Amino acid sequence: MSSVSITGYGDNLSVNGIRIGDLTPAGHESIEKEKGGLNYSPLENVVISHVKDSSTLIARRPDPHDVEKYIETEIIDGLCCYSAVNQGQLNQTIVDAVVKHLTEEKLPTVPRSIRHKYMSAFLLATTGISGMDRVVPKVAGVEAPELMFKISRRWGYRVKGIPKGEALVVAANGNFHGRSMTAVSLSDDPDAKEDFGPFVPGIEMVPFNDSNALESLFEEKGERIASFMVEPIQGEAGVIVPDDDYFQRVSVLCKKHNVLLAMDEVQTGFGRTGANFAHQLFGVKPDLMGCGKAAGGGILPISFVAGTDEAIGVLTPGSEGSTFGGYPLAAVVGTYAIKVMVDENLAENATNMGGRLIGNMESIKSDFPDKIKEVRGRGLLTAFEMYDEPHLDGHAVSVGLLEEGVYAKETHHSTVRLAPALTINKTQIDALSDAIRTVVKGL
Numbered sequence: 490m491s492s493v494s495i496t497g498y499g500d501n502l503s504v505n506g507i508r509i510g511d512l513t514p515a516g517h518e519s520i521e522k523e524k525g526g527l528n529y530s531p532l533e534n535v536v537i538s539h540v541k542d543s544s545t546l547i548a549r550r551p552d553p554h555d556v557e558k559y560i561e562t563e564i565i566d567g568l569c570c571y572s573a574v575n576q577g578q579l580n581q582t583i584v585d586a587v588v589k590h591l592t593e594e595k596l597p598t599v600p601r602s603i604r605h606k607y608m609s610a611f612l613l614a615t616t617g618i619s620g621m622d623r624v625v626p627k628v629a630g631v632e633a634p635e636l637m638f639k640i641s642r643r644w645g646y647r648v649k650g651i652p653k654g655e656a657l658v659v660a661a662n663g664n665f666h667g668r669s670m671t672a673v674s675l676s677d678d679p680d681a682k683e684d685f686g687p688f689v690p691g692i693e694m695v696p697f698n699d700s701n702a703l704e705s706l707f708e709e710k711g712e713r714i715a716s717f718m719v720e721p722i723q724g725e726a727g728v729i730v731p732d733d734d735y736f737q738r739v740s741v742l743c744k745k746h747n748v749l750l751a752m753d754e755v756q757t758g759f760g761r762t763g764a765n766f767a768h769q770l771f772g773v774k775p776d777l778m779g780c781g782k783a784a785g786g787g788i789l790p791i792s793f794v795a796g797t798d799e800a801i802g803v804l805t806p807g808s809e810g811s812t813f814g815g816y817p818l819a820a821v822v823g824t825y826a827i828k829v830m831v832d833e834n835l836a837e838n839a840t841n842m843g844g845r846l847i848g849n850m851e852s853i854k855s856d857f858p859d860k861i862k863e864v865r866g867r868g869l870l871t872a873f874e875m876y877d878e879p880h881l882d883g884h885a886v887s888v889g890l891l892e893e894g895v896y897a898k899e900t901h902h903s904t905v906r907l908a909p910a911l912t913i914n915k916t917q918i919d920a921l922s923d924a925i926r927t928v929v930k931g932l
């Protein structure tokens with residue numbers, strides 16, 4: 490019979506006699522490669538141990554003098570878990586709320602089939618900040634677009650009157666909505682799709698930032714189209730910012746053809762782009778909005794769909810649910826994640842620090858015009874794209890940045906995204922920019 494022995498905490502945490510604090514980066518890598526799914530290829534020779542402050546990670550690197558050992562170095566977190574930690578690591582307000590909740594208030598988990606008192610706080614906070622009528626709590630980010638997809642179809646049949654089984658959802662080329670079957674069915678990335686078919690049917694694709702293409706599709710098939718599901722700024726695609734008037738046009742088209750505008754703000758929400766939610770930058774209001782990542786304050790996976798009474802109103806008991814969506818601890822963390830966004834003016838700091846970062850990157854671009862092609866972004870969702878040449882390799886930049894004490898990751902061969910915590914300060918922004926300059930210079 491198999492058995493397992495688990496003792497200790499932190500570095501003393503030992504599983505079957507293997508003490509975590511004794512493992513070198515190579516040791517961690519070999520366990521992950523032997524025992525984990527092979528669906529990630531993390532940066533090599535580095536393992537994060539803990540955080541020092543809201544934007545500083547402590548990383549273990551190989552000891553250059555002894556292969557059996559490691560050293561610890563500080564890294565500025567230029568990515569903050571793909572925008573899941575907008576409030577900064579271990580945000581004190583959220584940590585205090587969690588500790589108080591678990592030790593004094595004492596209500597970790599009950600299911601949705603019985604009411605708990607913190608759901609009211611979560612619903613008041615999420616509808617309040619989003620200006621939406623209703624909110625449905627979920628867990629992972631991908632569950633937000635997944636649920637928007639379901640709501641779109643049901644709304645299409647029950648409200649718009651699309652013949653049963655014929656509803657279409659429109660998605661934008663280059664999108665990223667996560668990794669579930671629906672999300673990869675919406676995707677046009679071959680790596681995400683290969684050998685996972687057959688895919689969810691009833692999906693039409695249009696180019697992003699092309700309202701004429703959307704108009705043609707609506708003219709042709711609008712009667713059957715339930716929603717247009719789209720990110721306000723495409724994050725994973727390399728921080729693609731649409732034209733200022735794109736979403737105004739999209740919104741007019743959606744209204745004209747009675748199509749729901751379903752915006753995936755999992756990455757762009759919670760102050761990231763300089764507005765609480767990125768659609769506000771473009772002066773439109775979606776019918777459905779999916780949030781995730783920073784909705785959990787970097788502490789818990791929390792997502793939700795917010796929307797109009799008409800759209801969310803199509804859900805009925807039994808049609809949708811989630812054991813941990815909005816469970817008491819998540820409701821508390823989700824409420825405080827919003828409190829921090831508001832009280833700490835995260836969107837405003839994103840505008841100010843993002844402006845500084847983009848300015849710094851523009852200056853690097855003008856110093857290396859043969860290397861950097863474009864600097865893009867809104868708020869602190871930023872990226873620089875290099876020319877498509879073998880030596881201008883995004884992965885090499887990520888590795889080089891790590892050597893310079895910065896964590897950032899390429900999104901494509903030649904694009905590197907920078908999206909630090911929204912609590913980051915000027916000194917850290919400048920340190921991060923200096924590291925980019927050094928690495929780009931050396932390419």
Ligand SMILES: Cc1ncc(COP(=O)(O)O)c(C=O)c1O
Binds near residue numbers: 668725757
């Ligand atoms: C726009 C968007 N939607 C959905 C997701 C999926 O979120 P998760 O990985 O938490 O499921 C992501 C993740 O990067 C995203 O950027």
